[in-house]
Amino acid sequence: MSAPSLDAPRSKRQITKNNFELNAWLFMRVSGVVLIILVLGHLLIMNILDGGVHRINFAFVAGRWSSPFWQIWDLLMLWLAMLHGCNGLRTIINDYASKHATRMTLKGLLYVATVLVIALGTLVIFTFDPNIS
Amino acid sequence: MAKSAAGTLYRGNDGMWSWVAHRVTGVLVFFFLLVHVVDTALVRVSPEAYNHALELYKTPLVNLMEVGLVGAVLYHALNGVRIILIDFWAKGPKYQKGMLRGIIVVWLLVMIPGAYFMLIRTFESLFGSTS
Numbered sequence: 601m602s603a604p605s606l607d608a609p610r611s612k613r614q615i616t617k618n619n620f621e622l623n624a625w626l627f628m629r630v631s632g633v634v635l636i637i638l639v640l641g642h643l644l645i646m647n648i649l650d651g652g653v654h655r656i657n658f659a660f661v662a663g664r665w666s667s668p669f670w671q672i673w674d675l676l677m678l679w680l681a682m683l684h685g686c687n688g689l690r691t692i693i694n695d696y697a698s699k700h701a702t703r704m705t706l707k708g709l710l711y712v713a714t715v716l717v718i719a720l721g722t723l724v725i726f727t728f729d730p731n732i733s
Numbered sequence: 734m735a736k737s738a739a740g741t742l743y744r745g746n747d748g749m750w751s752w753v754a755h756r757v758t759g760v761l762v763f764f765f766l767l768v769h770v771v772d773t774a775l776v777r778v779s780p781e782a783y784n785h786a787l788e789l790y791k792t793p794l795v796n797l798m799e800v801g802l803v804g805a806v807l808y809h810a811l812n813g814v815r816i817i818l819i820d821f822w823a824k825g826p827k828y829q830k831g832m833l834r835g836i837i838v839v840w841l842l843v844m845i846p847g848a849y850f851m852l853i854r855t856f857e858s859l860f861g862s863t864s
């Protein structure tokens with residue numbers, strides 16, 4: 601695979617196997633719209649209202665995650681923000697890393713980090729124990 | 734620069750800077766998100782471990798960085814809406830400049846009271862309570 605390049609003007613449209621890049625482009629917009637509510641709502645509640653970060657502690661988290669509503673909110677936010685950010689960084693790596701090996705290494709690191717963080721966050725939401733000591 | 738060139742050149746104009754800012758804020762927020770999921774995962778270790786980590790977020794310097802993070806996310810979100818409108822709304826490209834001015838106004842209207850509420854506790858602890 602060579603560096604992504606622009607075709608010459610009026611050259612024939614490439615026949616591609618699938619619509620991955622179109623779907624990724626669309627995903628950025630759809631996930632972006634959903635993230636407006638999830639992320640800005642999260643920041644308003646956690647950072648601005650009612651004392652903001654100063655009132656957050658273990659008991660506060662336990663209170664929120666006793667409700668399935670906030671569990672689903674946080675789970676959806678975790679997956680969408682990580683996938684949106686991962687795909688955004690994939691674009692940026694493709695833009696600036698012109699050497700094949702550099703590009704592959706950076707994208708490999710990005711994908712490993714993304715999978716690990718999504719897995720960790722999901723595990724924490726599903727196995728949270730308010731009585732842990 | 735000749736007035737007629739405005740709007741025809743992308744490089745150096747507000748279209749470029751809004752894109753640069755969108756890119757920079759996106760990367761910044763992504764790296765913070767990686768850290769944030771890990772610090773929240775401390776709730777699975779012990780209440781003490783989590784509370785200890787949260788104390789760091791309440792220190793004056795990190796509290797100030799929090800305002801920067803919220804400002805970055807808010808710009809990215811507002812400009813994201815602008816990008817989507819440019820892509821899907823027939824009149825989007827025509828009004829892109831006006832929309833950029835609009836999101837800067839909205840950003841200021843949210844960030845001024847927002848920064849006040851985020852920083853008030855730190856101010857009171859540093860310079861004495863005002864109430």
Ligand code: HEM
Pocket residue numbers: 625628629631632633635636639640681682684685686687688689691692755756758759760762763766806809810811813814816817
């Ligand atoms: C809050 C609501 C959000 C909205 C409305 C939004 C919207 C968008 C849109 C429309 C793009 C378009 C990219 C393109 O030109 O194709 C984008 C790119 C990007 N977003 Fe978001 N986003 C949001 C939240 C986030 C979050 C939470 C992160 C980090 C985890 C993030 C990271 C990125 C990155 C890294 C890019 C790539 C920038 C580039 O290619 O220059 N975004 N966003």
